[in-house]
Amino acid sequence: MELWEYPGWRIAQFVSRRELSVEDVVRSHLGRISCCEPQLRALITPMEDAALERAQRLDADIQAGKELPSPLCGVPVILKDNMCFQGAPTTCGSNMLREWHPPYNASVVEYLEEAGAVILGKANMDEFAMGSSTENSAFGPTSNPRNLALVPGGSSGGSAASVAAGYCPIALGSDTGGSIRQPAAFCGVHGMKPTYGLISRYGLVAFASSLDQIGPFARDLGDIALTLDVLSFKDPRDATSSPRKNGRYLDALERSSLKGLRIGLVKEYEGEKIDPRLEASVVHAARVCQDAGAEIVHVSLKNAISYGLACYYIIAPAEASSNLARYDGVRYGFRAPAETLIEQYCATRREFGSEVQRRILAGTYVLSSGYYDAYYLTAQKMRQRICYEFDQAFHDVDALLMPTTPTLPFAKGAVTSPMEMYLQDVFTLPVNLAGLPAISLYAGMTEEELPLNVQVVGPRWSETTLLGVASMLEIAFGTPPIAKGCDNA
Amino acid sequence: MAEITQKDVEHMARLARLEVSPEETEDLVQYFGDILSSFHKLGEVDLSDVDPFGMENAEARPLREDILSRDDRREAILEQVPLREGDYIRVPRIMEEA
Numbered sequence: 001m002e003l004w005e006y007p008g009w010r011i012a013q014f015v016s017r018r019e020l021s022v023e024d025v026v027r028s029h030l031g032r033i034s035c036c037e038p039q040l041r042a043l044i045t046p047m048e049d050a051a052l053e054r055a056q057r058l059d060a061d062i063q064a065g066k067e068l069p070s071p072l073c074g075v076p077v078i079l080k081d082n083m084c085f086q087g088a089p090t091t092c093g094s095n096m097l098r099e100w101h102p103p104y105n106a107s108v109v110e111y112l113e114e115a116g117a118v119i120l121g122k123a124n125m126d127e128f129a130m131g132s133s134t135e136n137s138a139f140g141p142t143s144n145p146r147n148l149a150l151v152p153g154g155s156s157g158g159s160a161a162s163v164a165a166g167y168c169p170i171a172l173g174s175d176t177g178g179s180i181r182q183p184a185a186f187c188g189v190h191g192m193k194p195t196y197g198l199i200s201r202y203g204l205v206a207f208a209s210s211l212d213q214i215g216p217f218a219r220d221l222g223d224i225a226l227t228l229d230v231l232s233f234k235d236p237r238d239a240t241s242s243p244r245k246n247g248r249y250l251d252a253l254e255r256s257s258l259k260g261l262r263i264g265l266v267k268e269y270e271g272e273k274i275d276p277r278l279e280a281s282v283v284h285a286a287r288v289c290q291d292a293g294a295e296i297v298h299v300s301l302k303n304a305i306s307y308g309l310a311c312y313y314i315i316a317p318a319e320a321s322s323n324l325a326r327y328d329g330v331r332y333g334f335r336a337p338a339e340t341l342i343e344q345y346c347a348t349r350r351e352f353g354s355e356v357q358r359r360i361l362a363g364t365y366v367l368s369s370g371y372y373d374a375y376y377l378t379a380q381k382m383r384q385r386i387c388y389e390f391d392q393a394f395h396d397v398d399a400l401l402m403p404t405t406p407t408l409p410f411a412k413g414a415v416t417s418p419m420e421m422y423l424q425d426v427f428t429l430p431v432n433l434a435g436l437p438a439i440s441l442y443a444g445m446t447e448e449e450l451p452l453n454v455q456v457v458g459p460r461w462s463e464t465t466l467l468g469v470a471s472m473l474e475i476a477f478g479t480p481p482i483a484k485g486c487d488n489a
Numbered sequence: 490m491a492e493i494t495q496k497d498v499e500h501m502a503r504l505a506r507l508e509v510s511p512e513e514t515e516d517l518v519q520y521f522g523d524i525l526s527s528f529h530k531l532g533e534v535d536l537s538d539v540d541p542f543g544m545e546n547a548e549a550r551p552l553r554e555d556i557l558s559r560d561d562r563r564e565a566i567l568e569q570v571p572l573r574e575g576d577y578i579r580v581p582r583i584m585e586e587a
Contacts, residue, residue: 103565239553303534310530321505328506330580332569341583345506357507358520361498364505365521366528378531380541385534419523 003028005482007220008075008169008227012116015074018062022055022074026118029076032166033120036486042142042152042161044081045088045122051076054118069116071226076168077112080159081122082129083172083214084203085109092205093125093137093155095351096327096334106203107235108172108214115230120168123158127353128324129179129207131155132424133415136355141412145483146188146451150409153183153424156217160187163217164483170227171217176207177312178404178428180215181440181455185404188442188451189480190470191217192224193428195460196435197242199228200235208319209240211312211432219480224439225249225467244461255468259293263469264397267298268305269427277452278403281443285401285454288476289469299393299400304386304430311386312429313422314366314379321363324356358418383433390434394459399469402427404440404455427455437463439470442480451480493521 003011003025014020030048037043058074079085082092084102091097109119126136134142134157142157144150145165152161156173160183163171173180175193184191192215199214206212216227229250234243265286269279286296329335329348336347352360366375393400406426415421431438436457443452454473458466498517502509509517572579 100569103562103569236553307531307534310528313524314528325505329571330578332571335571338581341581342506344581346508349506350508352507354513354516357509357513358517360505360507361501361517362521362524364501365493365497368501368504375528377541378536379528381536381539382531382534384539384541384543385536418520419527 002032004032004166006169008072008218008223009220011075011169012071012073015062016068016070020074022058022062022118023052025074026051026055026076026120029120029168036145036165036167039148039486040143040145040161040165041140042124042158042165042167043078043121044091044093044124044137044139044158047088047119047121050087051118051120058116058118069114071115072112072230073116075117075170076120077117078121078123078159078162078168078171079109079119080125080156080171080173082125082174082205083108084205085119085122088122090122090205091139092129093127093139094353094356095138098138098334100333102203104203107200107237108231109203111231111233123156123162123171125158126155127356128205128320129155129174129176130320130355130359132178132182132421133412134158134183135412136353138353143412143485144187144409145485146409146449148485149411151186151412153186153409155179155183157183159217160184160189160191163187163189163219164480165486166482169218169220170223172214173217174204174207174212174214175432176211177316177432178425180217181404181428181438182424184217184440185451185453186409188445188483189217189219190221190224190439190441191215192228192439193431193437194228194232194463195244195437197240198245198437198463199231200233200238200241202235202237206323208316209323210319211316213432219482221253221467221470221474222250225253228463247464249463249467252464252467253471255471257293258289258469258472261289261294261399261465261469262397263289263294263296264299264393264400265296266301266305266400266402268300268302269402274403274406275408277408277446278405281452281454282401282403285443285473288473289401292472297397299397301389301393301430303382303389304433305426307382308386308430308433309422309426311379311382312425312433313362314375315383315433317359317363318367318376319363321360321367324360327352355418386430387434390430390436390459398458398465399462400457402455402457404428404453408446408450431457436460437466439466441470441473441477443473443477493518493525497521
């Protein structure tokens, strides 16, 4: 077994027992990257030199007998390129920020480094996190490492592909309407969106601030739990971050039964267009939970399923149109030459790709005078209704099982209509509207070796329960194997 | 609710300080038609009794004391400015010539 095939917690064990040097670990992963990257294109900025330098520094500290950072000592991590990391550009997959070097680190970067992690690079993404295929990146598309003809999902497609291909055991993404869970599902790895407020977003480039949340990708639930443990703090620099961390998430995986838990299956999904193989995964997952002692019941989420999409595509673009107003060429980022300031704004903002442009325009429309009540206010009311509906459901059950995506990964270039692309998020975005935690789990492969998925959703701050349920499912479905799509190409 | 025309798209673009080409405008008219008809689905539900901001979780919006804090990254932040003169940001002409 190569070093790049190990889970992060195992690597940290090797390093802290001095069985391996951090440099060995990092070189092994960098080797894997250089083998796959020409075909995969998962990274916008690889950071070999900085990673090796950091590895040697950690090794020197270990040699000198200094106290080791934990619990991710020597563990390679890749960041979605919308998280600020000093020493490399933070591009957001956009020409607007192609040359932008952030003057500070995101809080998650600080927490990871304090825990001993080594950042290997910045991952590709749909421009400003708007998309479900990573085809909207100004740096070109990323391939799915399970099958290079397919998309990796999005918007955190580079992070998901990196973990699936063995670039790193852990990567971070951000999830506004499904941007962690959907690419995790498409690449056949685990991906978790925690409760809104669990992880600080200081240094995460804003898309839709009432929905955005950072979370981990991994091929092993232990790594997901460990990463949550490292990242969950009340951060004074993010006013929405919460002190509500509940215990050590790693301990949640010790669960040996689901006795006493009630798990809900959502009725309305049965009428939606879902690939039958994904529907079967949910049924399979329900049986696993039942065998582990849980009681399975049916719940209704009519508003979330029928109206979530419309509600989301009013609220998210409205927030985006406001958040992206700052890209005007004045203070940082790209500036186009122009005669007057207004011309400079327009010429600079020409650099936005077409999906970003669409969302800014839609957001401008729903917020504009005369339409605000009809659209934005109505969507806010629907959002409250959806929150209430989830609250009611969680009076009856501890967690919900549903598919992450309605389809299996599709071919690059196959989905050209924006509306069709938006349907990818139908099962993930209601969770963001309500600020809930959810995890997308690897659930085995189809006959064509395409990854299956199942999503577990819980009430706010129920990460411990979710991880407990997930651990039972991981035993049944197995841990995600490394994707070897590049090895034979 | 009315259909979106090319003129409406151009108006939105002006408000958002975006430049759109005639071809893009055509695509955007189609896009607005599609997305607005999906929004109209929300009209199926009676939401008259819902307070749009009523149930928002107060713990997600905590208040803090209004106390100044120091930030030592002034120079690093100013270094990001595309065109700088000393501590000022240089921009093109703001007023139109008479």
